Amino acid sequence: MSILRSLTQLFVVCCLSLPLLAHAQDTREEGPALLQALAEASSADKGDVISRIAKSGDERARDWLAAFADGKLSRIEDSGQFVIVLENRGRNWTVADALTGEPMGEVSRRELDTIRINNALRRELDSILSVIDLTVNNAERRLEAARALRGRVDAALSKRLAELLPDESDDRVRTVLQDALAIYRLEQGDITAVAPLSGSLNSEVRAALTSAARSDDPKLVAAANDALASIEQKLKFNRAAETLYFGLSLGSVLVLAAIGLAITFGVMGVINMAHGELIMLGAYTTWGMQQLLPGQPGLALVLSIPAGFLVSALAGVAIERSVIQFLKGRPLETLLATFGVSLILQQLVRTVISPLNRTVITPEWMSGSVMINEALSLTLNRLYVLGFALVVFAGLMLIMRKTRLGLEVRAVTQNRAMARSMGIKATRVDIMTFALGSGVAGLAGVALSQLTNVGPNLGQNYIIDSFMVVVFGGVGSLWGTLVAGLSLGTINQLLEPWAGAVLAKIVVLVFIILFIQKRPRGLFPQKGRAAEG
Amino acid sequence: MWLTRPLSERSTQLFLGILFIAMLLVTVLHVALPEGHALHVSAYTVTLLGKYLCYALLAVAVDLVWGYLGILSLGHGAFFALGGYAMGMYLMRQIGDRGVYGDPLLPDFMVFLNWDALPWYWQGFDMAWFAVIMVLLAPGLLALVFGFLAFRSRVTGVYLSIITQALTFALMLAFFRNEMGFGGNNGLTDFKDILGFNLRTDATRLGLFLATGVALAVGYIVCRAIVASKLGRVSIACRDAEARTRFLGYRVERVQLFVFVVSAMLAGVAGALYVPQVGIINPSEFSPLFSIEIVVWVALGGRATLYGAVIGAVLVNYAKTVFTGIMPDAWLFALGALFVLVTVFLPKGIAGLLPSLRRPKVGDDPAAPGPGHDPGYDPDHDPDQAADAQSPANREATV
Amino acid sequence: MTLKKHVKAGLSALALSIAVSLAPTATAAEDPIKVGILHSLSGTMAISESTLKDTMLMLIEKQNAAGGIEGRMLEPVVVDPASNWPLFAEKARELLAKEKVDVIFGNWTSVSRKSVLPVIEELNGLLFYPVQYEGEESSENVFYTGAAPNQQAIPAVDYLMNDIGVKRWVLAGTDYVYPRTTNKILETYLKDHGVAAADIMINYTPFGHSNWQSIVSDIKTFGSQGKKTAVVSTINGDANVPFYRELANQGLAASDIPVVAFSVGEQELSGIDTAPLVGHLAAWNYFMSVDNDANYDFIDAWVAYTGKDDAVTNDPMEAHYIGFNMYVEAVKKAGTTEVNAVKDAIIGVSVPNLTGGYATMMPNHHITKPVLIGEIQDNGQFTTVWQTPSTVAGDAWSDFLPGSKDLISDWRKPLFCGNYNVVEGTCGGKSKVAAN
Incomplete structure (x- = not known):
């Protein structure tokens, strides 16, 4: 609270250059009147009231405005008291007095009138809050605030920024502020503003240049077009990099979904149609963990990795023991039986949990994107999934190549009878292999919960793609699955811009069909006796 | 000659007998008894039974390739749907200017999407004979091209299953596209009449039901005839040991192609009869899950028996009708459990419970062993794959 | 031989039993009013449709607790079309022909509606369709309580x-x-x-x-x-x-x-981490957050019915609420559940909606609705940022499509036409059949 207070005072000091502290004391009395005005103003007039609040110098102004921006500034119907909503789930909301900041416990939703806000106001508020943030002592926050201001500068703000610029200590912030001012000047038709902007990849800069290129001044048009052309050149490279990233990211999802299948289908010869539902179980585990650890979505997600593996692995063992062990040597019939299992699992989730999708929260550290440059950002959640897929793959390779279990699995796969006569417990190996494949499906579910819906249909959406990847890569080859997944993902994303999402997918499917004609055993055919496994 | 041979088989006689008695019974109970009578069969039931028979014909088609050729097609829904679309296009053209926009030529959905002319592939579908040809030709041609490529390259086993799945999945996505000109997700619907008969009368419904019954009978006889012919024996040989059959000098891929195309055409006929009875065709018939379901019917009824496929299709769909009515929340549990239990405990399906139907005659269908046959023997144990694995030459050839 | 006979007898018995059990049981169409509920409870659409089934059951329960309609109790008949479009047609036929329901509430997707439409028309049933849809349709037997494009x-x-x-x-x-x-x-x-x-x-x-x-x-x-x-x-x-x-x-x-x-409502939001969505918009005719006592009562009833404190309500639920109340009023007005009488009686019926106004059934079988624009909040709710000053009547035929701008729909006599061309002065499609 005290930090915020000093910040606000700082804002007051530098912003308004008024004889302040005394004034601030006076304005404390104005608070209720301002809020009253805010609540009663029409949407068109709210802007004025907001700037009056911002200029009032009241130390609570930032809190009010921030709450207002979030739609959490409310008034109690009967008493007319202004409150800030702290928690707005359910039918009773936790609130605190807006004037004193004292918590007031829960109030029924029926009692509260939320002060309405809309996008236009929110945009205005963002600017005001950003200007306040520009005077903060933290360079990162100032940078963020400066970035947010690009393209939003008006006459009043440009003066204010020009005042702030000389005092700015951080180079990055200064550059951004200069850009922001240049955009403003460009909007006013100032041709000298083109030069400082010409190298920038920022989209606001491009937007400003594009509008300038449509102006009436032929000189300005020419200059803007030149600048745009040089930007376009740089963008081309970035777009290619972006498409590649999109492709790899889609590919990593395919790999994750398919790699468990590569083990159960490729190594054991079991066509597990319930594979998708094992993925679904992993995703639901993530949801369950987040329910168990409310308020700590990140920790819950990390814990879901072992938990999701375990849940799906146990479900896999149950399926293996109850169904698959009776179908030894009848691979095509495992398809039918596990199809039944998948129906049961889906309906089980619908009945026990809900037919509705479940909310899985993305933790803070997985939201947003890392900026490589102004035109190329990699979305964080997909970056994590990409990394996770590679780690899972490496882990599986290690298990299959370097552990006793991997050795036994390969032995049983290649020649069951021989392996048994060497003293390997084939049944145990079967259970372990199936558990491993299922557990990996669970891991895929944990990852997918961060990208897509967590609902009963989750598995169905991935099962066919997974089979395609495994078959394309070559049944039984983990490397094949990796290469197949990543390349199919990339092909799909390369095609998508010109073919559209649906056609791209059709083309990929036809490509797989034709490819299998050419190489009936996939990309990496297995050699030796296991080839038909 | 070869076509009439199955008529002398006892199992075929029995099957046809039951089928015709059932059809007769339904007709009599529908026509002769007044509505409200306890034994009256309503038009609703007649249409429902008609739908089951379409599914039965489809299941027979799948059984022909799976049971006797060893090809597990997970894409037969595609052939069924293509036949259905061919019929649907004919029915759409029959609507004429009675659509909601009253356009004499264009179906409603085209007017709706501002198309100004009929696409070339819709030409000719106003004529019934053309539509009938297309019902056979469209699935047949697709099967021919697909089969030619696949069998020539000796794609077998799970690989073949998965690419048939890819085929139907790709077609589903394609037909979902509105630009394709097949009505997108809404498909083709609101049919008025067929061959001049109003589709909304009970008499037409009964006619369609009987036509489906006849189609099933004919399809069954054709399949039996193929199975009993020399070609059928070769195809059984392909199923059990593809490599050996090839070494014996048979052109395996030609046999496979022929049977596959016949099966696709039968599926197309089933689809064509299905559409006027349910009143809609949309891309969901291409869904891979539907194709898997068909295979499950066959497995449940008993693979490589043909009549087993019919039993399976009728039974599963009847169960679906009943359960979705009486226990809507739990019917998927029942269906799922049924699939699991049958596969695990009844590997030969329901037909396996009727051993007495079989003649203990040497050289007959090995999939349904007569008395005295080694009970441990299992036709589904993919001897094909075992054979392949033991013949390096074959692998050499395929890699 | 005996075995064969045995099997033969067994099979024909099986065939007979199937035929018998499929045959309709004679229903005494007297006392209860049968309400068919045709929403998918499994398959891909279960996610949206299963709550509508529960909404209907709740409304029926409430109506029965209040004495039914003019003393006649309501009896729900629930079936599961399993998100399978041909099955929708089959189930609609089952409801009308076998169960002899008086009215059906159901469907979500356009394709499912198109699938049941011929059945409903052939058997002269009543269908209340609660979801916003593309328009370009007007059936004598269907009442569209969701929004047409001009209402959203x-x-x-x-x-x-x-x-x-x-x-x-x-x-x-x-x-x-x-x-x-x-x-x-x-x-x-x-x-x-x-x-x-x-x-x-x-x-x-x-x-x-x-x-x-x-x-x-x-x-x-x-x-x-x-x-x-x-x-x-x-x-x-x-x-x-x-x-x-x-x-x-x-x-x-x-x-x-x-x-x-146009397709994201409270229910969809309940399965999303809404933090990144705050400020995005949705257009509907109802929001759960609407500040109105009728709405709060509805929410309380829904929470009590489901037993879940975090249960949400949404626009299609309101549409069923309106549709159901309209049906009740129409039956009272007509004094019978006979389909043609109810069809005539329901035009012009007004019932309160949940946003503080009234919904009226128009002659084109669409209803009047207010249009609300809401912004998504971080609690999965919308706040209304804009609202039409009055209600908007649904348009069966869009004025902005070349094929339909001259068409109107009016199911009152003497016009009694779903697609009357005002330029040509003719009624297309169906009535031509009648004329032939």
Whole structure:
């Protein structure tokens, strides 16, 4: 609270250059009147009231405005008291007095009138809050605030920024502020503003240049077009990099979904149609963990990795023991039986949990994107999934190549009878292999919960793609699955811009069909006796 | 000659007998008894039974390739749907200017999407004979091209299953596209009449039901005839040991192609009869899950028996009708459990419970062993794959 | 031989028993009023439709507790069409022919409605359809209690154009008939209002599309041309979660490029982490957050009925609430449940909606509705930011499609036509059959 207070005072000091502290004391009395005005103003007039609040110098102004921006500034119907909503789930909301900041416990939703806000106001508020943030002592926050201001500068703000610029200590912030001012000047038709902007990849800069290129001044048009052309050149490279990233990211999802299948289908010869539902179980585990650890979505997600593996692995063992062990040597019939299992699992989730999708929260550290440059950002959640897929793959390779279990699995796969006569417990190996494949499906579910819906249909959406990847890569080859997944993902994303999402997918499917004609055993055919496994 | 041979088989006689008695019974109970009578069969039931028979014909088609050729097609829904679309296009053209926009030529959905002319592939579908040809030709041609490529390259086993799945999945996505000109997700619907008969009368419904019954009978006889012919024996040989059959000098891929195309055409006929009875065709018939379901019917009824496929299709769909009515929340549990239990405990399906139907005659269908046959023997144990694995030459050839 | 006979007898017994059990049981169509509920409880649509089934059961329970309709109790008949379109037609036939229901409440997707339509018309049933849809349809037997495009899409675009100042438009939708039609109508509408073709981007994706990376990236590029841009989304159901996630992760905030959605309601939001969505818009005819006592009572009843404190209500539920009450009023007015009488009686019936006004059944079998634009909050609710000053009557035939701009629908006598062409003065389609 005290930090915020000093910040606000700082804002007051530098912003308004008024004889302040005394004034601030006076304005404390104005608070209720301002809020009253805010609540009663029409949407068109709210802007004025907001700037009056911002200029009032009241130390609570930032809190009010921030709450207002979030739609959490409310008034109690009967008493007319202004409150800030702290928690707005359910039918009773936790609130605190807006004037004193004292918590007031829960109030029924029926009692509260939320002060309405809309996008236009929110945009205005963002600017005001950003200007306040520009005077903060933290360079990162100032940078963020400066970035947010690009393209939003008006006459009043440009003066204010020009005042702030000389005092700015951080180079990055200064550059951004200069850009922001240049955009403003460009909007006013100032041709000298083109030069400082010409190298920038920022989209606001491009937007400003594009509008300038449509102006009436032929000189300005020419200059803007030149600048745009040089930007376009740089963008081309970035777009290619972006498409590649999109492709790899889609590919990593395919790999994750398919790699468990590569083990159960490729190594054991079991066509597990319930594979998708094992993925679904992993995703639901993530949801369950987040329910168990409310308020700590990140920790819950990390814990879901072992938990999701375990849940799906146990479900896999149950399926293996109850169904698959009776179908030894009848691979095509495992398809039918596990199809039944998948129906049961889906309906089980619908009945026990809900037919509705479940909310899985993305933790803070997985939201947003890392900026490589102004035109190329990699979305964080997909970056994590990409990394996770590679780690899972490496882990599986290690298990299959370097552990006793991997050795036994390969032995049983290649020649069951021989392996048994060497003293390997084939049944145990079967259970372990199936558990491993299922557990990996669970891991895929944990990852997918961060990208897509967590609902009963989750598995169905991935099962066919997974089979395609495994078959394309070559049944039984983990490397094949990796290469197949990543390349199919990339092909799909390369095609998508010109073919559209649906056609791209059709083309990929036809490509797989034709490819299998050419190489009936996939990309990496297995050699030796296991080839038909 | 070869076509009439199955008529002398006892199992075929029995099957046809039951089928015709059932059809007769339904007709009599529908026509002769007044509505409200306890034994009256309503038009609703007649249409429902008609739908089951379409599914039965489809299941027979799948059984022909799976049971006797060893090809597990997970894409037969595609052939069924293509036949259905061919019929649907004919029915759409029959609507004429009675659509909601009253356009004499264009179906409603085209007017709706501002198309100004009929696409070339819709030409000719106003004529019934053309539509009938297309019902056979469209699935047949697709099967021919697909089969030619696949069998020539000796794609077998799970690989073949998965690419048939890819085929139907790709077609589903394609037909979902509105630009394709097949009505997108809404498909083709609101049919008025067929061959001049109003589709909304009970008499037409009964006619369609009987036509489906006849189609099933004919399809069954054709399949039996193929199975009993020399070609059928070769195809059984392909199923059990593809490599050996090839070494014996048979052109395996030609046999496979022929049977596959016949099966696709039968599926197309089933689809064509299905559409006027349910009143809609949309891309969901291409869904891979539907194709898997068909295979499950066959497995449940008993693979490589043909009549087993019919039993399976009728039974599963009847169960679906009943359960979705009486226990809507739990019917998927029942269906799922049924699939699991049958596969695990009844590997030969329901037909396996009727051993007495079989003649203990040497050289007959090995999939349904007569008395005295080694009970441990299992036709589904993919001897094909075992054979392949033991013949390096074959692998050499395929890699 | 004996065995064979045995089998033969067994099989024919089986066939007979199937035939018998399929045969309808004679129903005494007297006392209870049978209400058919035709919503998918399994399959892909269960996610949306199963709550509507519960809504209907709750409404029926409430009505029965209040003494039914004129002393006659209501009896729900629930079936599961399992998200399978042909099965919808079969189940509709089962409800009408076998169960002899007096009215059906059901369907969600357009294709399922198209599938049951011929059955409902043939057997002269009554269907209340509660979901916003593409219009271009008017059936004697169907009452459309959801929004037509002019009750949702056009007011939303007006709001964006006039209040937000949007100049560039992305029309993104799932590839099926509702988005196709809505986008066609909007395209014409926007061009009529002086938007250049280059300022409209149209994009279609398949059902359940989950990889939005390049499309969102395209939208970003399209939006950085110096004009205020908005996305009008007719993206369906499951595809929305990954779409909004991708938007947020690629840094497209609502204040830069707002998305106005026609298919995202409270129920969809309950399965989304809403933090990244705050400020995006939706256009509906009802929001759970509407400050109105009738609404609060409905929510309380729903929470009590489901036993879940966090149960949400949404627009199609309100549509069923309105449709059900209209049916009750119409039966009271007609004094019978006989279909033709109810059909005549229901036109002009007004019942309160949940947003503080009244809904009236128009002669074209569509109802009057207010249009609300809401912004998504971080609690999964909407706050209304704009509202039409009065209710809007649903238009069966859009004025912005060349094929239908001359068509009107009026199911009152003497016109009694679903697609009357005002220019030619003729009634197309169905009545021609009658004339023949």
